Amino acid sequence: MPLFIFFLSVFFVFSSSLAQESLRPNVPVAIVGGMLLDGYEAEPIHNSVIVFEDGRITAVGQRHNTPIPNNAVILDAGGRTVMPGLIDAHMHIDLIGHGEYDDYYAFLNEMERLPEAMPIAAKQMMRAGVTSGLDLGAPFQILEFRERIRRGEIPGPRLTVSGPWITRIEMAGIPDAYEEVVDSSEEAARRTRELIAAGSDVIKTWAGLTEADYRAIVNAAHAEGVKVHAHLYDPDAIHAALNAGVDVFQHVGSARNPPYDEALVSQIAQKSIPIVQTISHRIWVYPATVEFPERLYDPVYKKDMPADFYADFIKSFENFHRNSYFNDIGRETRNAVNSASQFIDAGAYMGVGTDAASPLNMHTEAMWREMSALVESGMTPIQVISAATKTNAEILGQIDELGTIEVGKLADIIIVDGNPLRNIEVLDYVDIVIKDGGVWYAERAAYGTVTEIGHGF
Ligand SMILES: [Zn+2]
Known part of the structure; x- marks a missing residue:
């Protein structure tokens, strides 16, 4: 397709209020010839065929035993790997990797420019193959954004969101709309019910909560069939969350602390409580940036952002080693050697989340960096891939629809070189x-049949 027609079609797709269905090709699509990792911890399926139509997978198998409909468009996946779309089980779609939170929120003028920030993060996630994400902490402006993505108006991952988090301690430097500050368990329960009524898909708890608070939140959330995700570092808070029945432990093992005692880790593993460590965002991202600061200056960031956003973003990286986020990086790095592998060695139920786009931890790279850090900490690649797809779908309660490549599921599929x-x-x-049977693609993949049925951004 000539370039100008491509740009015209992009303009058309993203400037009009099209339903998600209209982004789908109106014929079956067959992805043929790639090595398929279907989301399970299993042997790959070589020379594979996946057929999808109207957003759902209709056939999966090998070339010799999987019929391809006559009218199907063929996507040749030769030389590449086919797998479920990645799921990020801890991310922030309001963030773009800016070096200092305070300066970033000042730049956003509290939240006035949030509507410009979120689409930047969303398209970067999509290009990185992240087709679903759990946003753990944003003002309720995110609900409208979640719906715009759902309707297919803008490129972005399918969002599950907490909205504002519940905390006893106010986080410094963040606009009020990000948090619900409580000072009693009763208030915590009431806020939980209010958040769910307002649209929260999950509850996120932050800091300073007592065991009674966790219990009140868990009871109120579970009464509505909603899971509680707790931000946890401190061992006392982990004990409290464990006793209260919190559903998902976020950040534990991410090296902010010295390693936990074995009994605690073993108890968490025995109870199969999902762990989302987010180990890479400081411990791996920081040395990677010291070693190769050029990663901050990828021209894609300039292309993705309004000029003043980009100028502020780049300015935040001057002397990034002095940024407040990395104040404790020396001690954290020394702890990391032991603590990142603790839960893995204990056989815990591992999910994958990035905390992107925390400082320097851009959505464009966060998922592969976290997955690589988990491999370095003792998981095998297939274990990490299954954790980032199948397990994360289980953590989100969406395994019937997502997370594996199986007949009947939504067509959320990525092809990797x-x-x-x-x-x-x-x-x-x-x-x-x-995503959802719609064929999206990054610029460099604009070749072959994809240009006939796909979209770009
Ligand atoms: Zn976070």
């Missing part, structure tokens, strides 16, 4: 991204 079982970091090279 290379073999992630050999080198997990090839997940940096996502060629084609399919």
Whole structure:
């Protein structure tokens, strides 16, 4: 397709209020010839075929035993790997990797410019192959954004959101609309019910809560069938959350603390409480940036942002080693060697989340960096891939629809250039991204049949 027609079609798709369905090709699509990792911890399926139509997968198998409908469009996945769309089980779609939170929120003028920030993060996630994400902490402006993505008006991952978090301690430097500050368990329960009524899909708890608070929140949330995700570092808080029946432990093991005692780790593993460590965002991202600061100056960021956003973003990286986020990086890094592998060694139920886009932890790279850090900490590539797809879908309570490539599920599929079982970091090279049966793609993948049925951004 000539370039100008491509840009015209992009303009058309994203400037009009089209339903999600209209982004789907009106014919079956067959992805043919790639190595398929279906989301399970299992052997790959070589020379695979996946057929999808009207947003759902209709056939999965090998070329010799999987019929392809006559009218299907063929996507040739030869030389590449096909797998479920990645799910980020801890991210922030209001953030773009800016070096200092205080300066960023000042730049956003509290929240006035949030509507410009969120689409930047959303398209970067999509290009990175992240087709679903759990946003753990944003003002309720995110609800409208979640719906715009759902309707297919803008490129972005399918969002599950907490909205504002519940805390006893106010977080410094953040606008009030991000948090519900409580000072009793009764108030915590009431705020939980209010958040769910207002649209929260999950409850996120932050800091300073007592065991009674956690219990009140868990009871109120579970009465509505909603899970509670707790931000946890401190061992006392972990004990309290454990006793109260919190559903998902976020951040534990991410090296902010020295390693936990074995009995605590073993109890969490025995109870199969999902763990989302977010280990990479300081401990791996910081040295990677010291070693190769050029990563901050990828021209894609300039292209993705309004000029003043980009100028402020770049300015925040001057002397990034002095940014407040990395104040304690020396001690954290020394702890990381032991604590990142604690839960893995204990056999805990591992999910994958990035805390992107915390400082320097851009959505464009966060998922593969976290997955690589987990491999370095003791998981095998197939374990991490299954954790980032199947397990994360289980954590979100969406395993009936997402997380594996199976007949009947939504067609959320990515095609990656290379073999992630050999080198997990090839997940940096996502060629084609399919969400909800709509074929989206990154610029460099604009070739072949994708241009006939796909979209771009
Ligand atoms: Zn977070």
